[in-house]
Amino acid sequence: MLRYLAQRALAFVPTLLGVSILIFFAIRMVPGDSIVAMLGTEAGMLSEAQRAALERYFGLDKPAIEQYFVWLGNVLQGDLGYSVRHGEPVLSVILARFPVTLELALMAVIIALAIGMTFGVLSAVFHNSIIDLIGQLFALIGLAAPNFLIGTLIIYVLSVYFGILPNSGDYVSLTEDPRRNLEQLIFPAITLGFAFSASVMRMTRSAMLEVLGEDYVRTARSKGLREHVVVSRHALRNALIPVVTLVGVEMGYLLGGAVIVEEIFTLPGIGRLAYNAISQRDYALVQGVTLFIALNFVVINLIVDFVYTLLDPRISYVKHR
């Protein structure tokens, strides 16, 4: 098992290298340079010598290819570089924001699974009934509503009908003040979770419909098992595999930061960090963040592979001799 996961992880190395090359050169194609982005209008006041000194300090005077290899060498030693905008090492900037994104992603997935799987199972069990129809309508709306619309609507409903605004302000971590942290994250999490619950609902429903028609479900029923046992123990467990894949993909994206939702609710997560880094041409930060996002994808993929074996013992990555 470990051997298989290690092999899978190794197979991702070329992808990660590709991501780093793509980003490294793409960000250098943005008009303007990082010195101007760093100093703004004051960059115009720099003398040639001062500018050259700054470029030398940040290694920007070397050819792009050389800069790439220097950067790659440093990354392999755990040094992602220095963010010119934040005045901090890139890794600490990322690690300061990651808990926000991780917490938001986990909350969103939990909300999506709770809503989506409940509707999905009910829709499949009561196939072609009014419950199924309501479930499918819900899924259609969820898939069609962009999260910035849901976010804006949530803010509207809260302010007009309840006279409150989502708690933005300075972000407070879960360990500092759990209640305030929850107040800050619950609405963005509902926004993201609602949109995702529609996909979960559709996937659960179609997987359950397939599984409920299988022979072993009929056998379970004919043994006299109660319907809820048949559904929860026999059918749902097997219907979970495509849902796990879906959650894996979504988690990968959510850990890459939900740019728009973080922007609407002014949350200091990875998405906004990446967005600002790109627009401010903070080269080292863009490279670091994107590599971090791609790495999240890899880790999530490996976790999904592992979860498959827990759900279905028939899936084994150990070679049988």
Add this chain to the structure above:
Amino acid sequence: MSSIANSLDVRAKEPGLFRRLLRSRSGAVGILLITFYLVVGLLGALGLTPFPPTEQHPERLQEPDSTYIMGTDLHGRDIASRIMDGATNSLRVALLSVALAGTAGTLIGTFSGYVGGLLDNVIMRIMDVFFAFPAILLALLVVVVLGPGLTNTTLAIAIVYMPIFARVARGPALAVREMEFVTAARCIGIPHWRILLLHVLPNTLAPLIVQVSLALSWSLLTEAGLSFLGLGTRPPQASWGVMLSESRGISEIAPWLMIYPGLAIMLGVLGFNLLGDGLRDTLDPRLRGRR
């Protein structure tokens, strides 16, 4: 002999794709919504809006009434006219970006699947690089590199969705290249490019048609998202994303600023999603009745 004649008879009675699509509930509603959307977009493109979309009237934040059926915004511009103009812009971006992504992605995917081996592996790993980014972030990066505006948004969205088409086209191409008719074509000396275009490509079309419909809905969402962030369509040009973004902070006193663009995006996306579902049900008989 008679059984062959019977089967031919049955085939002749099999209705065309469009008819079958109309018979599926999702397909029919999808076509209806998209037709409505196309008509609105076309009227917008022809300048047949109730008012010029950027014209500022003295009635600011006017509630919907008989003159301004969807009300006016903070600058006194007619919302209905801007929704129509927005439909034109978002349709243009969606159609062009999906056409670009579809053509490039399909050609890359079919070529990759057809040649197989190391080259296929390399091409698909390059496509994986694009998958390792959240779509909106990749689009953002492209827009920042190229600069905002309608054309660059179109290119950005095309680049984001191109790998999906490549992946979808590659699967059937891999299967088709092992089939006897392709081997036969190769044996009689038909050049590879011809086999690719005339024999492999047509066999990848069924899953691609479904993909086109879904990609149109995603590109509508991505365009709206980019515009919402201020990186897609630039004001004063109308875009549903820009309109939603402009409603922030004042939707409490003027909810129509949020409701109409929101509904427009939802109905557009819903239309393409339903059409995609309908197409999938129609083209893949195994799925009929499942959804």
